Amino acid sequence: MLPLALALHVLAASPPATAGAVQDPEIEVQRPSPALWRLDWRAPLGCPTREQIIAEIRSYLPTLDGPTTSARPVELQLDATLGRDAEGGGYRARVELRDSRGRSARVIRSESCRELADAVALIGAVTLDPLLAARTIHTELPAPPPTQAEDGPQPPPPPQPPTDEVLDTPAAATDARSDVNARSDVDARSDVDARSDVNARSDVDARTSQPGSLGIHLAPSDDDEGPARRPRVGLGIHGLGGFGPVLAGFGGVGGSFAVFASRWRAQLEGGWWAPRTLRLDDGAAGEIQAWRLGARACFVPTPGAVELPLCAGAEGGQVLARGLAPTTEIESATQPWAALSLGPGLRWPILSRLALSADLSLVLPVVRGAFVIGERELTSLTPVGVNVGLGVELRI
Known part of the structure; x- marks a missing residue:
């Protein structure tokens, strides 16, 4: 489902903390306590209402207070406009988040306005309290199948008898050298792939660990229409x-x-x-x-x-x-x-x-x-x- 996949994608952007490790203060996820937030929701008739979106956000965050209706400043302003998609049919939702650090926005599309509403609620929940939202989602996921280690100790594999292969022909020696070279090429490519993967994860961590009042922001999409208040x-x-x-x-x-x-x-x-x-x-x-x-x-x-x-x-x-x-x-x-x-x-x-x-x-x-x-x-x-x-x- 789109909401669950979106949650896993957002949560996977930050590396998990290990027990006893000292957290870098620049990548620590912060959240306001209590969270003061406001929701502006617009959708066609037949799609979920603002009250349903609020109820779904609070299903992820049971201790969260409802959104404020006063004009006082808030830690998070969540604006979402859902309507018909003129390009590919179906529906499109433009989601904007604003806090003390600035704003971020993107457009998401789906054939179902219910699915888009679920995604908006999940975005709001993860932004308001990513840790509690992660725990709630984790409790709803099915348990992974047990591994062999969990079933009990396994006997070690029998040792392989040593072999003494004699390269008694030039052709055999050539084949052996080719095999060694091939393994060397594979090892070199594996090292390059591993370094590339580490660099990619470092780039993701750097992008998602910028300090801010709420810690999580949506990256602008290609069809981002700019600020909601842009004339x-x-x-x-x-x-x-x-x-x-x-x-x-x-x-x-x-x-x-x-x-x-x-x-x-x-x-x-x-x-x-x-x-x-x-x-x-x-x-x-x-x-x-x-x-x-x-x-x-x-x-x-x-x-x-x-x-x-x-x-x-x-x-x-x-x-x-x-x-x-x-x-x-x-x-x-x-x-x-x-x-x-x-x-x-x-x-x-x-x-x-x-x-x-x-x-x-x-x-x-x-x-x-x-x-x-x-x-x-x-x-x-x-x-x-x-x-x-x-x-x-x-x-x-």
Whole structure:
């Protein structure tokens, strides 16, 4: 199984201590007492929940307290995001560990989200208390089969009678020398292999024995995406609908450029409201359309696998009106537009680089104005509006 194999791999990286030996303080595994830690877990529906991950970590470490929910500093921050793997199918989990020494992260993949969840729990347990986790795993392993030494004393093998082989021919002497040379070559290669193995183990020991508050870290993988809080870029396109900028409902299209991280989002956006015809009782008509540009700043809670940005911003643009027949005097007019906006949104990453988006905004204009035909008012800027956007976002 993946969790057990991962545990053995992590634990095998450090050489065992022998009884009575003096441990080098630089390679001694240290752990906080008590361990103060925090877990951030995101996974699709149908995969193990955060509570199940905590329970599995504590199955390895029965004396461990639960993760803290306060904002105080912790010895270990474990962040894991599990989602669909866009490359090979199945699932992928990005695991990041942060402590006083820094951070380390890697991506692991599997066909089963249950298997990835088990691996994340095992990584957390081994990092928090490698010694107790090793003892727990050891008690769960089957006992090795008894060796001959355990079955009882064995009689020594009978001595081989000495042989006195006489090399009485040149061919026999040549064969003997060839055999000696072959054995020498094998011995030389064995010495080289042994030295290479010792050097390899020394390199592993050097990499895994760096001092730190917790002692064990994940090596970055080739597809490590960098720090979880490293900003990313999002390019969005969405359909628009709502009430405003005048006293009527409109539809349109828009786009956005965003820079975001795990807890914040900054976004530039633009939109165009498609032309709509408004009429007076006497048949006089006008066509209204508008465009806008805006900026928003958001705080982004992330319950589970979805992001729920809470945004505030401002926008500006222009409302354009044009008279239509049977209006006798057809003219065009414009009105500047400026407003504040406030509202929630949703981003649901369905792939590593693609997310569904939804936004709802309350619009509070800061300008007033009206459009008239002759002496009669066709429409005016709304005192309050509502915008709704649905679309997709490409993430880079």
